[in-house]
Amino acid sequence: MTNGAADDAVAPDGLTVGATASLVGVTVRTLHHWDAIGLVRPSGRTIGGYRLYSAGDVARIHRVLIYRELGLPLDDIGELLDAPAIDATVSLRRQRAQLAERISRLQGMVNAVDRMIEAASAGILLSAEEQVEIFGKQWQPSWVAEARDRWGDTAQWAQYAERSAGRTAEDWRQLAESTSALHDDLAAAKRAGVRPGSAEGNTLAERHRASIDAYFHCTHSMHVCLGRMYVADPGFAAYYDAMEPGLTLWLRDIIDANARDRGIDPEAATWT
Numbered sequence: 001m002t003n004g005a006a007d008d009a010v011a012p013d014g015l016t017v018g019a020t021a022s023l024v025g026v027t028v029r030t031l032h033h034w035d036a037i038g039l040v041r042p043s044g045r046t047i048g049g050y051r052l053y054s055a056g057d058v059a060r061i062h063r064v065l066i067y068r069e070l071g072l073p074l075d076d077i078g079e080l081l082d083a084p085a086i087d088a089t090v091s092l093r094r095q096r097a098q099l100a101e102r103i104s105r106l107q108g109m110v111n112a113v114d115r116m117i118e119a120a121s122a123g124i125l126l127s128a129e130e131q132v133e134i135f136g137k138q139w140q141p142s143w144v145a146e147a148r149d150r151w152g153d154t155a156q157w158a159q160y161a162e163r164s165a166g167r168t169a170e171d172w173r174q175l176a177e178s179t180s181a182l183h184d185d186l187a188a189a190k191r192a193g194v195r196p197g198s199a200e201g202n203t204l205a206e207r208h209r210a211s212i213d214a215y216f217h218c219t220h221s222m223h224v225c226l227g228r229m230y231v232a233d234p235g236f237a238a239y240y241d242a243m244e245p246g247l248t249l250w251l252r253d254i255i256d257a258n259a260r261d262r263g264i265d266p267e268a269a270t271w272t
Contacts, residue, residue: 014044014052024061031061039078040064070095124164124172134173136180138242156216163215175214182207186251187244196250197257205258208251220259224269227252 021028034040035051040060044052053061060081067077072095080092124144151157167175186204194200205223212218212226230236231252240248256266 014042014054015058016046017042017051017053020053020058020061024058024065026061026065034061034064034074037074037078039074039081070099130169134169134176136176159216179211182211183243187247190244190247190250194254196253197261201254202258202261205254208255209258219272220262220264221269222271223255224259224264224266225271227255 015023017028017031021031031040031051035042040057042051043054043057046052063081064074064077067080068074072080148157182204186208189200189204194204209218209220209223212223218226230240230248237248240251259266259269
């Protein structure tokens with residue numbers, strides 16, 4: 001009989017290594033290793049010298065598998081199996097506390113992923129009422145769905161959704177207040193005749209780009225593309241011109257001038 005055949009046999013006085021491996025769901029090599037390091041030594045041998053595992057040996061293997069599933073290294077498992085009952089209980093209680101902490105951490109990760117999935121679908125984790133209360137009466141909750149339909153398959157939407165998932169109502173309120181202050185300053189600068197390319201104009205353009213960057217990474221080239229869209233899209237144009245007549249065109253011009261000062265040709269700017 002070959003070694004493999006002997007390993008796969010079931011002897012009267014116990015299970016051979018092959019039968020034991022099949023029973024507990026590990027490889028024969030694993031059992032050989034555990035025998036070599038003294039973790040689980042078979043209680044018997046066949047006449048031919050092959051390992052035989054008793055019911056007690058199999059029970060010890062199952063305990064090893066449980067401890068290994070808990071993340072314990074083999075050296076610690078061996079000490080735990082051979083320790084007095086009171087020492088084993090202390091170790092198990094410590095391991096239980098670590099597991100509870102890990103479960104809590106994993107549950108937090110699951111919740112975060114759930115929020116990201118919801119944010120990717122909904123766009124913002126606020127009710128319609130909360131959106132109007134935070135962003136103002138001029139805000140239309142439908143805008144979020146329209147934005148998702150328009151850009152939902154882009155990397156920028158994915159980044160926006162990821163950031164949105166981590167924001168609370170208070171975070172959104174602070175963003176809204178910052179954006180409102182920016183719009184007031186843009187309108188005031190337009191009325192005061194601030195020229196595109198001036199230091200003040202460039203500062204305002206940078207503030208506007210930073211306001212976009214709060215939602216997704218916005219390069220100067222991308223900022224130019226947004227400025228074009230504001231002018232071309234009637235909805236965006238109406239939104240900005242309601243703050244100050246002609247604000248949309250002026251905003252595009254200060255964005256272009258700011259980009260030009262940073263080496264970007266507005267005429268050749270792309271969404272990169």
